[in-house]
Amino acid sequence: MGEVIVITSGKGGVGKTTTTANIGTALALAGKKVVLVDTDIGLRNLDVVMGLENRIVYDLVDVVEGICRLKQALIRDKRIEGLYLLPAAQTKDKTAVSPEQMKGLCETLKEEFDYVLVDCPAGIEQGFKNAIAGADKAFIVTTPEVAAVRDADRIIGLLEATELYEPKLIINRIRADMVKRGDMMDIDDMIDILAIELLGVVPEDEKIVISTNKGEPAVYDPNSKAGQAYKNIARRIEGEEVPLMSLEVESGFMEKLKRFFGLRK
Amino acid sequence: MKNGAVVVKGSKEGLTILIEEKYDFSIIKKRLDEKFSSAKEFFSGARVIVDLSKRKPNQYEEREIKHLINKKYGMKLVKVINNLGEQMIEQETDSKASKSSSDRTLIIKRTLRSGQGAKFDGNLVIIGDVNPGAEVVASEDIIVMGNLRGVAHAGALGNEKAIVAAYRLLPTQLRIADKISRSPDGEVVLPDIPEVARIKNGKIYIEPYIFLD
Numbered sequence: 386m387g388e389v390i391v392i393t394s395g396k397g398g399v400g401k402t403t404t405t406a407n408i409g410t411a412l413a414l415a416g417k418k419v420v421l422v423d424t425d426i427g428l429r430n431l432d433v434v435m436g437l438e439n440r441i442v443y444d445l446v447d448v449v450e451g452i453c454r455l456k457q458a459l460i461r462d463k464r465i466e467g468l469y470l471l472p473a474a475q476t477k478d479k480t481a482v483s484p485e486q487m488k489g490l491c492e493t494l495k496e497e498f499d500y501v502l503v504d505c506p507a508g509i510e511q512g513f514k515n516a517i518a519g520a521d522k523a524f525i526v527t528t529p530e531v532a533a534v535r536d537a538d539r540i541i542g543l544l545e546a547t548e549l550y551e552p553k554l555i556i557n558r559i560r561a562d563m564v565k566r567g568d569m570m571d572i573d574d575m576i577d578i579l580a581i582e583l584l585g586v587v588p589e590d591e592k593i594v595i596s597t598n599k600g601e602p603a604v605y606d607p608n609s610k611a612g613q614a615y616k617n618i619a620r621r622i623e624g625e626e627v628p629l630m631s632l633e634v635e636s637g638f639m640e641k642l643k644r645f646f647g648l649r650k
Numbered sequence: 651m652k653n654g655a656v657v658v659k660g661s662k663e664g665l666t667i668l669i670e671e672k673y674d675f676s677i678i679k680k681r682l683d684e685k686f687s688s689a690k691e692f693f694s695g696a697r698v699i700v701d702l703s704k705r706k707p708n709q710y711e712e713r714e715i716k717h718l719i720n721k722k723y724g725m726k727l728v729k730v731i732n733n734l735g736e737q738m739i740e741q742e743t744d745s746k747a748s749k750s751s752s753d754r755t756l757i758i759k760r761t762l763r764s765g766q767g768a769k770f771d772g773n774l775v776i777i778g779d780v781n782p783g784a785e786v787v788a789s790e791d792i793i794v795m796g797n798l799r800g801v802a803h804a805g806a807l808g809n810e811k812a813i814v815a816a817y818r819l820l821p822t823q824l825r826i827a828d829k830i831s832r833s834p835d836g837e838v839v840l841p842d843i844p845e846v847a848r849i850k851n852g853k854i855y856i857e858p859y860i861f862l863d
Contacts, residue, residue: 539763542764578799
């Protein structure tokens with residue numbers, strides 16, 4: 386029996402879908418059986434990020450409406466064994482599915498898979514309610530922006546109200562140089578407000594844009610710092626103790642030289 | 651609005667219905683009906699204090715008044731007072747405690763997050779944080795044993811003596827009675843000590859909770 390984890394944020398554009406794709410891929414690379422469920426009905430993206438758009442025949446709405454069997458709608462990943470995607474419908478809207486139906490679907494998927502990762506749409510309306518309906522755990526994605534943290538806080542409150550306690554936090558797109566200058570909220574500021582356990586910190590990485598456009602999650606790229614951070618998150622989900630990686634920007638030769646001579650700290 | 655037997659006055663606490671003692675209860679009922687039945691929509695939800703002056707009602711009359719105001723006219727009976735120097739019906743709270751609001755305290759043992767809030771007719775104590783986007787309202791004092799970053803409104807029914815105290819007082823907006831203040835724009839100096847806000851000379855002042863001489 387696996388577990389259902391919803392990945393949510395409240396605010397849009399903070400990286401829920403990218404996070405879902407990368408954590409899912411990393412877990413599958415570690416030998417787990419994983420299914421990614423896109424609940425953003427009408428605005429599906431996860432299939433694009435995974436590079437599986439052209440394989441969609443049936444979708445989540447077809448499954449709950451009984452038009453196809455669950456097995457028919459599940460798309461096998463093109464790269465790794467054990468990774469599947471249940472795409473959202475693009476032509477319907479969020480009301481096409483009810484929380485009860487989602488709950489049933491999650492129950493069924495849990496029996497087959499080690500991890501069911503549910504990619505939640507932005508907002509707190511029907512789509513959000515559907516996404517969290519069957520979840521056992523929740524990961525909150527936020528960026529170091531006041532608005533994103535505010536929304537994350539709201540989401541944590543709403544999750545508590547539905548008895549989904551102890552969500553874990555993923556801080557995305559952090560820039561060490563800006564934090565150092567005091568131009569960006571640092572990790573402690575965010576933990577201070579949200580007061581939940583930190584699961585991982587993902588640095589801003591332009592390789593994410595490239596990987597997303599190519600439909601190839603960043604965890605495949607050994608040089609991607611964000612990819613490495615997602616791999617660490619996956620290991621923590623598996624119960625391993627992995628220290629937070631250093632966010633220091635790689636310094637150039639002159640910097641190192643200066644530091645060597647004690648000119649910089 | 652004076653046509654004998656029943657006088658209605660507006661006050662900070664809501665409407666006060668003054669019932670003159672010399673009239674018969676049936677006449678009082680009739681007058682109440684004349685005043686409120688026609689303007690039910692207008693008065694709906696209003697907080698009402700019934701002043702019986704020197705009249706000493708029997709149980710039946712008391713029940714009737716309560717029923718008329720709460721049920722028939724859709725208003726909210728806060729209390730019944732008289733000139734005999736005693737308070738008879740206290741506001742209906744869950745606890746049904748016969749205390750005035752300053753003796754009533756609600757303790758909330760958790761953090762209030764964005765979109766959440768608490769409202770209480772009495773004192774409010776939060777053991778936890780009040781995050782930005784959360785709102786706490788009390789008719790008396792508000793004490794936050796944690797960071798107050800959201801909106802706090804103490805003395806919400808007009809009590810200017812109400813205070814807001816917090817372990818760290820960093821509110822988005824602070825209201826006491828009908829006074830409103832907000833955090834300064836731009837650079838914010840973060841306090842590292844507990845502070846108290848109260849009204850002095852008609853303005854909200856914030857000062858350290860512990861005075862170090």
